[in-house]
Amino acid sequence: MIKTQLAAASVVGKVLAGASLTEVLTHLWRADPALSKQEKGAIQDFSYGVLRFYGQLEAILNRLLKKPLHHKNLAHLLLVSLYQLRYSKAQPYAIVDQAVSASRHLAGGKGMQGLVNAVLRNFIRYQESIVVQAAAEDFGRYSHPRWWVDKLRQQYPHHFQAILEASNQRPPMTLRVNQRKIPLADYRKLLAENAIQARWLGSNTLQLEQPLAVELLPGFTKGWVSVQDAGAQLAAPFLDVKDGMRVLDACAAPGGKSMHLLESANVLLTILDNDSSRLEQVRQNLERLQLTAEHLVCGDAAKTSDWWDGRYYDRILADVPCSASGVVRRHPDIKWLRREGDLIKFAKTQQSILNALWQILNKNGKLLYVTCSIFTEENALQIEKFLESHLDACLLPLTEEALDDGQLLPNIQHDGFFYALLQKN
Ligand SMILES: C[S@@+](CC[C@H](N)C(=O)[O-])C[C@H]1O[C@@H](n2cnc3c(N)ncnc32)[C@H](O)[C@@H]1O
Structure with a gap:
């Protein structure tokens, strides 16, 4: 001790x-x-x-x-x-x-x-x-740092306490059952046989009563199941991918959302990230889940001329780098490491990534902008600015009713995320 x-x-x-x-x-x-x-x-x-x-x-x-x-x-x-x-x-x-x-x-x-x-x-x-x-x-x-509390109080006068309390909880362990490998009902039966208690949260999402080591999950090494927060599991359905589409996951590592996209449809997926060591984790995930991406590229999403092959994408997922203020319960160090000034830097990077990716999206194509942040500078304000300067862009409604403004606040069931689905006219 x-x-x-x-x-x-x-x-x-x-x-x-x-x-x-x-x-x-x-x-x-x-x-x-x-x-x-x-x-x-x-x-x-x-x-x-x-x-x-x-x-x-x-x-x-x-x-x-x-x-x-x-x-x-x-x-x-x-x-x-x-x-x-x-x-x-x-x-x-x-x-x-x-x-x-x-x-x-x-x-x-x-x-x-x-x-x-x-x-x-x-x-x-x-x-x-x-x-x-x-x-x-x-x-x-x-x-939480004082600046963080002040900002939340100003941006969410009715919800800031609930957000802060949720951010101090221990996070639950949530699973995504791989529909290509095993029906949900069969996997639930397997969990019960192994005395693992889980609750169904809709779709292929199960939340465990008690977190446990992944090796103890039935079929984990065979790719039957992955660990992914329930809020993150909304990305793939929002992007609405269909067989044969050309899809880009532009900030992809470690690949949670890429794998979900590949489990959802037979798409031609380009996986991009600017961190080669994190791309290695994507490779391991592809192998475990026995899925295939068309391209795996190390590059900067804001510098498309360095890696783009000239063919437009039908769908783009832009899960951009951000303050990660929505996932503090999983990473409690984040709140002490961030400085208020970091938000401006993140917002600038996000803007340049978004502007660059928009140029390589097909007409009528959709781009899903995602952050795991709860600060409006990286979310609603960012998209407002984008729509003002891109007249060929329109904001589509999200299929989740509770998410009309795109901001998912952290609570017992999920982390905090922001989603904006943009279509090119
Ligand atoms: C929020 S994480 C992505 C999580 C991932 N989508 C998932 O679901 O597992 C953001 C990723 O963006 C990458 N990144 C940061 N700046 C980038 C850039 N300019 N171009 C491409 N990737 C970038 C980081 O290395 C990091 O892996």
Whole structure:
């Protein structure tokens, strides 16, 4: 436990200094191959948990300290311990003892045991009132950066609290059953036979009661099923692909939506992404699902002259790079890594990708613009601007009734996405 607390504290420190959580954890697994499955699970739980509730835990810590703590590693260890005390089922005094021992292993941590002990024991003693005090300000209440809360409050005056709360939940695990391989009813029967509880969310979408390792899913290696959020599973049906169409997935990796398109119809699909290592994941997905794309290209969607073969597309999926503010419950580091100014940069990139792709879309063809963002700068405002400057474009209604303005807000069932279906006249 001491080892996992220390490792998680170090992971949190690296993320708060600007690194991506996935990359830090991947690096740690490689650097320490002796870590057991349980240890990895604990490190993952502690670091995701601290980042999910960082605002709250930091506000709690500030209330428990008599003066600011300049020893950053120790502060991160305390955040991990506070997370455990508030959100785990472990025995409180065992957590405190381990944190006290762990602090001895930190450089400069000697002589800090008294402080660690006092802070954590005071939390146990006054937990409920301290948690209430910590919620007095937005940062402690919602565990999101202040600029983020302010922006959501301004853009969604009636929904911002629900959005923030949904973004702090643990995400569900959702499956897409491959209709080319197995009927939905048969797959549901298989899950039941394996004592895996799942709920049907419509179409080929099943949500598991409890997340589990993909290897435990029946037929996963045979391509019968993929893991994909329910909100992301709307893309392929919205794009309305038919056999024989030429389709471009312009920002495709790791390929979740590409695979869904290929499962839906016999299309001639060009898969494009500007990141060659992420394209490797697309290749693996194609292999597992036994699907074939016409072309797999590494290139910049905004520079079509570098890779376009001159044949227009009937359908284009533009799942553009974005703030990822709609998928924070899966990636809680995002909210601490983003800066408000990033939105302008994303919006510029999105605009240049959209403008370039529009030129290679067939007449009467459809382009589906997608982000996993909840900020209007990347979504409704972006499309408004596009329609003003492209008189040959019209916005089509989406088939999902609840999505009349294209903005899917995160909730228990799905992540946050934005969809705009454009047709070329
Ligand atoms: C939101 S992710 C796509 C997720 C994917 N559609 C799926 O469903 O699995 C955005 C992708 O766009 C790629 N990307 C970013 N800028 C790009 C550009 N200028 N041209 C092409 N791909 C780009 C990134 O490498 C990333 O893989």
